[in-house]
Amino acid sequence: MSSERLGIVSYATYVPVGRLSGAELSAALGSGPSRGSRSLASYDEDTTTMGVEAARHLLDERAPGALYFATTAPAYADKTNATAIHAALDLGHSGLAGDIVGSARGATLALGAAEASAGIAVFSDLRSGRPGSGDERGGGDAAVAIRFGGGADAIATIIGRASTSAEFLDRWRTPGAFASDLWEERFGQEVYLPLIAAAVGAALADAAVEAADHVVISCPHARVAAAATAAHGGDRAVVGRPIGYSGCADAALKLSAALDIAKPSETILIVNAVDGADAFVFRVGGEPGAGRRGPALPSGDDPVRQVGYATYLTWRGLIERELPRRPEPDRPAGPPSARSEAWKFGFVGSACDNCGRVHVPPKRVCTNCGETDRMQRRRLAESRGRVATFTVDRLAYSPSPPMIDAVVDFDGGGRYTLEVTDAAPEAIAIGVEVAMTFRRLYTSGGVHNYFWKAKPVAAADATAAAKEG
Amino acid sequence: MGSHGIKDKVAIVGMGCTRFGERWNQSADDLLVDAVAECLASAPGISREEVDAYWLGTMNSGQSGMVLSKPLSLDYKPVTRVENFCATGSESFRNACYAVACGAYDIAMATGVEKLKDSGYSGLVRSNVPGDGTAPEMSLTAPAAFSLLDPAYCNKYGVDPQRMRDAMTHVAWKNHRNGALNERAQFRKEIAKEKIAASPLVAGRLGVFDCSGVSDGAAAALIVRAEDAHKYTDRPIYVKALSMVAGPGSGPIDPDYDYTSFEEVVRSAADAYAQAGITDPRAELSLAEVHDCFTPTELVLMEDMGLSERGNAVEDELAGVFDLDGEIAINPDGGLKSFGHPVGASGLRMLFENWLQFRGEAGERQLPNPKLGMTHNLGGRPGTCVSFISIVGAEEG
Numbered sequence: 001m002s003s004e005r006l007g008i009v010s011y012a013t014y015v016p017v018g019r020l021s022g023a024e025l026s027a028a029l030g031s032g033p034s035r036g037s038r039s040l041a042s043y044d045e046d047t048t049t050m051g052v053e054a055a056r057h058l059l060d061e062r063a064p065g066a067l068y069f070a071t072t073a074p075a076y077a078d079k080t081n082a083t084a085i086h087a088a089l090d091l092g093h094s095g096l097a098g099d100i101v102g103s104a105r106g107a108t109l110a111l112g113a114a115e116a117s118a119g120i121a122v123f124s125d126l127r128s129g130r131p132g133s134g135d136e137r138g139g140g141d142a143a144v145a146i147r148f149g150g151g152a153d154a155i156a157t158i159i160g161r162a163s164t165s166a167e168f169l170d171r172w173r174t175p176g177a178f179a180s181d182l183w184e185e186r187f188g189q190e191v192y193l194p195l196i197a198a199a200v201g202a203a204l205a206d207a208a209v210e211a212a213d214h215v216v217i218s219c220p221h222a223r224v225a226a227a228a229t230a231a232h233g234g235d236r237a238v239v240g241r242p243i244g245y246s247g248c249a250d251a252a253l254k255l256s257a258a259l260d261i262a263k264p265s266e267t268i269l270i271v272n273a274v275d276g277a278d279a280f281v282f283r284v285g286g287e288p289g290a291g292r293r294g295p296a297l298p299s300g301d302d303p304v305r306q307v308g309y310a311t312y313l314t315w316r317g318l319i320e321r322e323l324p325r326r327p328e329p330d331r332p333a334g335p336p337s338a339r340s341e342a343w344k345f346g347f348v349g350s351a352c353d354n355c356g357r358v359h360v361p362p363k364r365v366c367t368n369c370g371e372t373d374r375m376q377r378r379r380l381a382e383s384r385g386r387v388a389t390f391t392v393d394r395l396a397y398s399p400s401p402p403m404i405d406a407v408v409d410f411d412g413g414g415r416y417t418l419e420v421t422d423a424a425p426e427a428i429a430i431g432v433e434v435a436m437t438f439r440r441l442y443t444s445g446g447v448h449n450y451f452w453k454a455k456p457v458a459a460a461d462a463t464a465a466a467k468e469g
Numbered sequence: 470m471g472s473h474g475i476k477d478k479v480a481i482v483g484m485g486c487t488r489f490g491e492r493w494n495q496s497a498d499d500l501l502v503d504a505v506a507e508c509l510a511s512a513p514g515i516s517r518e519e520v521d522a523y524w525l526g527t528m529n530s531g532q533s534g535m536v537l538s539k540p541l542s543l544d545y546k547p548v549t550r551v552e553n554f555c556a557t558g559s560e561s562f563r564n565a566c567y568a569v570a571c572g573a574y575d576i577a578m579a580t581g582v583e584k585l586k587d588s589g590y591s592g593l594v595r596s597n598v599p600g601d602g603t604a605p606e607m608s609l610t611a612p613a614a615f616s617l618l619d620p621a622y623c624n625k626y627g628v629d630p631q632r633m634r635d636a637m638t639h640v641a642w643k644n645h646r647n648g649a650l651n652e653r654a655q656f657r658k659e660i661a662k663e664k665i666a667a668s669p670l671v672a673g674r675l676g677v678f679d680c681s682g683v684s685d686g687a688a689a690a691l692i693v694r695a696e697d698a699h700k701y702t703d704r705p706i707y708v709k710a711l712s713m714v715a716g717p718g719s720g721p722i723d724p725d726y727d728y729t730s731f732e733e734v735v736r737s738a739a740d741a742y743a744q745a746g747i748t749d750p751r752a753e754l755s756l757a758e759v760h761d762c763f764t765p766t767e768l769v770l771m772e773d774m775g776l777s778e779r780g781n782a783v784e785d786e787l788a789g790v791f792d793l794d795g796e797i798a799i800n801p802d803g804g805l806k807s808f809g810h811p812v813g814a815s816g817l818r819m820l821f822e823n824w825l826q827f828r829g830e831a832g833e834r835q836l837p838n839p840k841l842g843m844t845h846n847l848g849g850r851p852g853t854c855v856s857f858i859s860i861v862g863a864e865e866g
Contacts, residue, residue, distance in 0.1 A: 250624040332602030391673035393613035416604035449602040
């Protein structure tokens with residue numbers, strides 16, 4: 001076995017475009033003024049789909065050693081969620097894909113397991129709370145994926161670590177409940193701060209550094225996070241982007257922000273404080289942001305979609321709205337879904353060996369030349385396409401009507417009719433450029449129907465594309 | 470090989486068709502009993518016992534030939550149930566014609582029925598084969614699928630969207646106007662163009678008045694060998710052509726398909742015209758009952774059938790070419806739009822209008838001296854459908 005130390009080789013984040021603003025919450029609930037906004041997953045997103053959106057940027061020609069998925073809000077219980085991510089990344093059937101679900105401490109386990117296996121850790125969370133609660137206002141939905149690999153490629157390695165654990169009632173939730181309960185805030189503060197201090201001291205000693213150059217502290221208890229950051233970070237603290245506390249994704253999101261700015265040979269102290277504290281000290285090897293893949297963390301300039309409170313409640317299933325007078329769609333069936341795993345989850349079509357015609361979904365008999373069983377697999381999940389024609393379906397069953405559908409012609413061949421997401425109807429026109437995104441079309445009979453949708457590429461690009469078209 | 474057709478080999482000597490609509494008090498059984506009774510009454514020389522074989526078309530109102538044999542208490546006769554999406558009624562008719570033409574039976578009856586208003590849902594509801602949840606047909610509704618034609622057509626021919634909207638409105642206005650003259654139609658009211666254009670949106674630019682009626686209904690036809698026709702009626706109508714095409718369904722996955730045409734219709738029309746010996750359909754046909762499931766469909770059909778030049782359907786429609794008193798009457802009975810669309814019965818309903826017109830029994834809608842008529846039935850969606858066309862006439866030869 002190699003003694004080579006494994007480290008982070010790449011990382012990617014996904015923050016949904018939806019935002020729920022404090023002003024909207026105040027207006028809807030008649031509560032006091034509230035600033036800022038939280039990130040909000042759309043009705044067609046869950047922790048699995050957001051995990052795919054982050055992890056898809058970390059693929060290369062080598063298969064990852066394993067895939068670990070950490071969340072406090074799994075889409076399924078008693079069924080592995082990581083396998084859907086594994087399939088959406090088109091990783092075939094070899095290797096381990098497993099979940100770590102429960103508290104946000106699972107993020108620590110996923111990080112350690114991915115480090116040990118040269119794997120990918122996927123951290124993804126949906127945060128909800130009772131109307132008017134701090135969790136509702138201060139939560140954030142997001143996903144992060146971090147890939148570990150061999151020393152030469154590593155941009156950051158763990159050089160010290162330590163943990164503390166304690167049993168106390170700060171926050172808790174029984175399975176099935178949608179909101180957590182909290183004890184008095186000051187009690188949690190009393191218990192957490194010494195646990196964090198002990199873990200930080202031990203991790204720095206383990207790393208043999210006096211103080212880290214960058215300090216990030218994640219804790220579901222907002223005042224603990226602030227106090228511990230002040231105590232251990234001071235002016236070296238990295239403030240995470242203002243999207244709210246994002247559970248299992250929170251520490252990793254903040255780590256990604258630190259990796260974006262940390263210079264070679266600097267150190268990063270990261271603490272995930274959940275019923276104790278896990279402190280890691282990283283030594284940075286690469287240039288700032290060298291490991292980042294996919295889009296940067298959202299800044300103030302990024303396009304966001306402000307979501308009204310009633311829409312948020314509908315998306316979260318907290319109010320039941322009148323639906324179009326249409327039957328619920330059928331539950332996806334087990335055997336057909338398994339047979340079409342590569343297509344449904346990986347968006348893999350086929351290209352004819354004889355004439356090159358691309359088929360989505362894959363076909364055995366070519367629609368162009370009629371050849372049978374002379375096809376190569378062709379993954380189109382990362383392809384872009386253009387809208388050939390489109391419609392807004394106000395009659396269709398949808399968890400968030402109206403449903404927008406577009407006929408998409410892919411660059412390099414292939415066409416399919418796809419639902420459009422993260423876009424207003426006015427944003428769709430013939431010629432608009434779209435990219436693929438993994439989503440949950442609907443849930444029927446307790447089965448989540450995962451598949452791919454089209455979303456317009458960044459507004460500026462789309463405008464240029466329409467002009468060319 | 471070759472598609473030879475059965476021109477003038479069989480004739481229709483009796484027909485029945487119920488009123489279409491929201492028939493809350495009538496079951497599919499009731500509708501079939503009514504349609505068959507009217508059909509038999511129109512051919513007094515044929516008793517029920519003399520009908521040798523039956524065909525029944527229904528998409529979703531029951532399975533097997535017993536959907537017909539039970540309500541009619543048939544005496545152990547052969548009944549074949551067929552299904553071909555919205556062209557189901559035509560498929561029933563086509564197969565009954567072939568059974569007589571080949572000599573297997575002397576007298577056959579084609580029937581079709583659909584009971585759509587018992588589901589509690591808007592529009593068509595169909596039972597699906599268990600699948601993986603990725604097919605767009607599972608979620609995208611029929612009006613949405615056909616609304617894809619509108620932006621694609623405007624884009625291809627540079628048609629001003631408002632002009633397109635006006636033509637779609639004209640289709641609905643014309644078919645409602647025709648239906649208002651038809652006592653069996655679901656909607657019997659003329660609708661002002663302003664109201665049609667401003668109706669609540671269903672999908673894309675299609676409003677409720679751009680969509681066909683969702684209805685219950687049944688229809689039936691009696692088919693005999695042409696040489697026997699005059700034994701049963703002095704005014705039979707003769708089958709000139711029967712054509713059916715099932716497309717490969719490649720439109721939705723083929724970037725070369727541009728959503729401004731139904732290749733299935735082009736092919737079935739060419740086959741039908743060849744069988745009937747028609748070379749100039751716009752001049753030779755007196756009427757055509759076509760599948761106006763949604764208003765843009767009728768516009769595209771005019772071009773696919775050679776009744777308009779490519780890119781000209783909008784202007785022809787607005788010029789009144791297809792009005793009841795136009796160059797060729799399209800959907801003189803009101804069409805799917807206002808007569809209603811009980812899927813399994815619609816193909817036979819189209820035939821029923823030809824039957825009335827050729828016999829001079831079409832009342833206020835009666836066309837002067839019609840020669841040849843057409844029925845066209847489409848099942849499926851743009852780029853992935855089946856198409857049926859029949860041509861019938863009042864005279865042999």
